[in-house]
Amino acid sequence: MTKQDEINIDVATDPRLLASVRGLVRTYLQTEGFSSERASEIVLAVDEACTNSIRHAYGGNTAARLSLTVREQGSAIEFIVKDEGVPVALEKCERRAVPAPDPTSLMPGGLGVQLIYSVFDEVEFHPGKTSGNRVVMRVKRPEKKTAQ
Amino acid sequence: MAMELSNAEKDGKYTIAVKGEIDLYSSPDLRSAITKAIPSASAALHIDLSGVEYMDSSGVATLVEGLRASMEKSVAFVLLAPAPPVLKVLQLSRLDTVFTIKDRA
Numbered sequence: 001m002t003k004q005d006e007i008n009i010d011v012a013t014d015p016r017l018l019a020s021v022r023g024l025v026r027t028y029l030q031t032e033g034f035s036s037e038r039a040s041e042i043v044l045a046v047d048e049a050c051t052n053s054i055r056h057a058y059g060g061n062t063a064a065r066l067s068l069t070v071r072e073q074g075s076a077i078e079f080i081v082k083d084e085g086v087p088v089a090l091e092k093c094e095r096r097a098v099p100a101p102d103p104t105s106l107m108p109g110g111l112g113v114q115l116i117y118s119v120f121d122e123v124e125f126h127p128g129k130t131s132g133n134r135v136v137m138r139v140k141r142p143e144k145k146t147a148q
Numbered sequence: 149m150a151m152e153l154s155n156a157e158k159d160g161k162y163t164i165a166v167k168g169e170i171d172l173y174s175s176p177d178l179r180s181a182i183t184k185a186i187p188s189a190s191a192a193l194h195i196d197l198s199g200v201e202y203m204d205s206s207g208v209a210t211l212v213e214g215l216r217a218s219m220e221k222s223v224a225f226v227l228l229a230p231a232p233p234v235l236k237v238l239q240l241s242r243l244d245t246v247f248t249i250k251d252r253a
Binding site: 015016018019022037040041044047048051054055057111112114115119 | 161171
């Protein structure tokens with residue numbers, strides 16, 4: 001059931017459309033009172049979750065679908081990215097120390113997951129048993145300024 | 149805004165100026181521009197990032213690949229005047245110390 005103040009979008013897995021998704025998320029965060037800097041970080045992390053679905057769950061297939069839900073959950077805002085692709089191995093979704101800055105050993109793969117962890121307060125990866133993935137990302141809402 | 153690339157070469161120093169957004173959609177174009185430029189850049193390859201409004205991890209990965217490929221050919225790989233959104237993602241990736249970053253002359 002969709003709550004009254006919930007946003008649900010269903011989008012093709014065409015990377016060209018990611019800019020539009022980012023625009024929507026940015027506008028939402030500005031409306032909710034996030035600073036421009038914090039909004040940029042959250043936009044990046046949500047984009048990384050969508051990018052991961054396209055690249056890993058769908059192997060670059062641009063004709064599949066993914067969905068993004070944005071909703072309030074108590075004092076947090078919850079972003080949920082869902083796909084119907086191949087379940088991603090949980091060990092690839094673990095939070096880990098970013099490698100030492102040695103360019104000869106850099107492994108850029110998996111960087112998106114680490115960016116998601118570094119931006120959000122809570123992150124959950126739920127790969128399905130046979131298909132699909134659900135990534136839940138929560139961020140505390142900025143404290144409302146109280147009137148004097 | 150989509151991504152726009154422009155190239156310039158002077159005294160063995162090759163510069164690719166990037167404008168707009170580097171994401172999963174546009175990073176393959178930047179990757180191929182860097183790959184093409186390395187043989188022409190006898191001394192240095194500068195990536196001018198002052199006009200970049202957004203960069204994600206696919207952009208970071210593209211720059212890391214460019215750095216590696218340049219090192220193999222002994223070409224200096226320099227990020228020129230990265231805009232704040234670029235610096236931010238490099239810092240979040242803890243890769244800001246890996247790259248040579250210069251202000252624009």
